[in-house]
Amino acid sequence: MHSKYRGLQDLVLGDFFIFTPMNIALVDLDIHRSKLLPLTFTRPIADLRIGILTIREKWEKRLNQEVSFLTDDSLSTLFPSKRDHFDLAINSAVCPNATLIDRITNLEENQALYQDDLWIATKGSFATRDEAALLLALPKTAYEGELIYIDRTWSLFLNNAHEIQQDFDLLTEGKISAPIADPHTIVYGEENIFLEEGVKIKAAILNAENGPIYLAKGAEIQEGATIRGPFSLGEGARINMNAKIREGSTVGPGCKIGGELSNSIIYGNSNKAHDGFLGNSVLGEWCNLGADTNNSNLKNNYTHVEMWDELTGNYIDTELQFCGLVMGDHSKAAINTMFNTGTTVGVCANIFGAGFPRKRIPSFSWGGDRAMITYDFDKAMETASIVMERKGKKFNTKDKDMLLHIYNTNSKAS
Structure with missing residues (x-):
C-alpha cells in the first residue's frame, strides 16, 4: 500500500x-x-x-x-x-x-x-x-x-533551500520538463532543472549543480540573469536583465525581480525590479522596493542579529550571524532606502528618506529615519487598490476589513 x-x-x-x-x-x-x-x-x-x-x-x-x-x-x-x-x-x-x-x-x-x-x-x-x-x-x-x-520568521529563509528540494522532488516525480530552447542560455546540472509550460529564457546562466531550479508556468528569465539553485520562480514571475540570484531563494507568482537576491523569499505580486541587494530576508505580498534599495544582513562586528518580537514587545537574539529584512504585506520602500540588519516592517508601511530607518517599523507607518507618523488609512487603501488592480486583482471589502483590523490594533507609528 x-x-x-x-x-x-x-x-x-x-x-x-x-x-x-x-x-x-x-x-x-x-x-x-x-x-x-x-x-x-x-x-x-x-x-x-x-x-x-x-x-x-x-x-x-x-x-x-x-x-x-x-x-x-x-x-x-x-x-x-x-x-x-x-x-x-x-x-x-x-x-x-x-x-x-x-x-x-x-x-x-x-x-x-x-x-x-x-x-x-x-x-x-x-x-x-x-x-x-x-x-x-x-x-x-x-x-x-x-x-x-x-x-520564527527567519525560520523561513533558514529552511528554504531544504524545502525547495523537497517540493521539487514532490512536484517533478514522474514528469518531464519542458525544454530550454534558447541556444544562448548556459546550463549546469540540467537534470536538476524543471520548466513548466510557457517559460521564457534568453541568454541566461542556470546552475543547478548544488540544488534544483524550478520555473513555474509562464515565468520569464531575461538576458544576462545568473541563477544558482536551489531556486524557485513562481507562475508569471520575471527575473530582469542581469539579475544575480543566489542559493536558497524563492520568488512567488507575479513578482518582478532585479539586482541581487540571496537566500530570501518574496511572496506573490511583490516587486524588487531594480538594482540593490536583498539577503536573508522575507517580503510579503504586494510589496515594492524602489531602485537601489539595499538591506544589510551582517553586522560590522559579526555578532548575532537581534530582531523585534511582537510576542514579548522587545528585541530578541536570533542567534544568527546573517539576518536581514522581514516586511509585511502592502509595504513600500522608496529609492535608495537602506535597511539595517534585523529590520522588521509591518503591513502597509511607506518608507522613504535618507539614512537607515529604525529597525522596528510598525504597520501603517509613514516616514523614515527622522520621523514616523501614522499612514492615513484611506490613502493606504487607495494605494493598495491601485497596486492590486495593476496586476489584475480586485481589492474587495474583505481585504479592507482585514487591513482596518490591523490599523486599529497594531499601528503605533511615532
Missing part, C-alpha cells in the same frame, strides 16, 4: 482500495502566530510560502486531499473553514514529509503526536480552533524523525 494513503480510513477489498479522506484542519495556535508576525497579520500560518509551495499546498499534495484553515478571527472571512467538523488537527507551522505523514495518518483516536514539547497533530473530533487546542492535552506519542517547524 502506498504510504500516503495508509491510515486514511481505507476500506480494503482484496487489491481494491476505497479511500475516505478525513476532515483535516491546519490549526493556528496564538503562540505560534504571534511569533510569525508581521507575515501572519494577513494570512494563516499555513499560507506562508517556504520552498516552492505554501505549507497548506504541501499537506494537500502529500495527503492527496483538500485541507482547511483554522485561524484567527480577523482572517476567517478571507480564509474560511471549509468544513464544520474535523477529525484531525495538524500544527499549521509544521512542514510535512513522507515519514511524518505516515505517523500522523496512523494516529489512534484521541491520540496526540509530539516531538519533545512541540505539538504536531491530534486525531480527535472538533469543530473550532478552541476545541482543537483542547486536544493538545490528550495522551501523547513521540515523533523522533526529521521535522521542519516554522517557529
Whole structure:
C-alpha cells in the first residue's frame, strides 16, 4: 500500500482500495502566530510560502486531499473553514514529509503526536480552533524523525533551500520538463532543472549543480540573469536583465525581480525590479522596493542579529550571524532606502528618506529615519487598490476589513 494513503480510513477489498479522506484542519495556535508576525497579520500560518509551495499546498499534495484553515478571527472571512467538523488537527507551522505523514495518518483516536514539547497533530473530533487546542492535552506519542517547524520568521529563509528540494522532488516525480530552447542560455546540472509550460529564457546562466531550479508556468528569465539553485520562480514571475540570484531563494507568482537576491523569499505580486541587494530576508505580498534599495544582513562586528518580537514587545537574539529584512504585506520602500540588519516592517508601511530607518517599523507607518507618523488609512487603501488592480486583482471589502483590523490594533507609528 502506498504510504500516503495508509491510515486514511481505507476500506480494503482484496487489491481494491476505497479511500475516505478525513476532515483535516491546519490549526493556528496564538503562540505560534504571534511569533510569525508581521507575515501572519494577513494570512494563516499555513499560507506562508517556504520552498516552492505554501505549507497548506504541501499537506494537500502529500495527503492527496483538500485541507482547511483554522485561524484567527480577523482572517476567517478571507480564509474560511471549509468544513464544520474535523477529525484531525495538524500544527499549521509544521512542514510535512513522507515519514511524518505516515505517523500522523496512523494516529489512534484521541491520540496526540509530539516531538519533545512541540505539538504536531491530534486525531480527535472538533469543530473550532478552541476545541482543537483542547486536544493538545490528550495522551501523547513521540515523533523522533526529521521535522521542519516554522517557529520564527527567519525560520523561513533558514529552511528554504531544504524545502525547495523537497517540493521539487514532490512536484517533478514522474514528469518531464519542458525544454530550454534558447541556444544562448548556459546550463549546469540540467537534470536538476524543471520548466513548466510557457517559460521564457534568453541568454541566461542556470546552475543547478548544488540544488534544483524550478520555473513555474509562464515565468520569464531575461538576458544576462545568473541563477544558482536551489531556486524557485513562481507562475508569471520575471527575473530582469542581469539579475544575480543566489542559493536558497524563492520568488512567488507575479513578482518582478532585479539586482541581487540571496537566500530570501518574496511572496506573490511583490516587486524588487531594480538594482540593490536583498539577503536573508522575507517580503510579503504586494510589496515594492524602489531602485537601489539595499538591506544589510551582517553586522560590522559579526555578532548575532537581534530582531523585534511582537510576542514579548522587545528585541530578541536570533542567534544568527546573517539576518536581514522581514516586511509585511502592502509595504513600500522608496529609492535608495537602506535597511539595517534585523529590520522588521509591518503591513502597509511607506518608507522613504535618507539614512537607515529604525529597525522596528510598525504597520501603517509613514516616514523614515527622522520621523514616523501614522499612514492615513484611506490613502493606504487607495494605494493598495491601485497596486492590486495593476496586476489584475480586485481589492474587495474583505481585504479592507482585514487591513482596518490591523490599523486599529497594531499601528503605533511615532
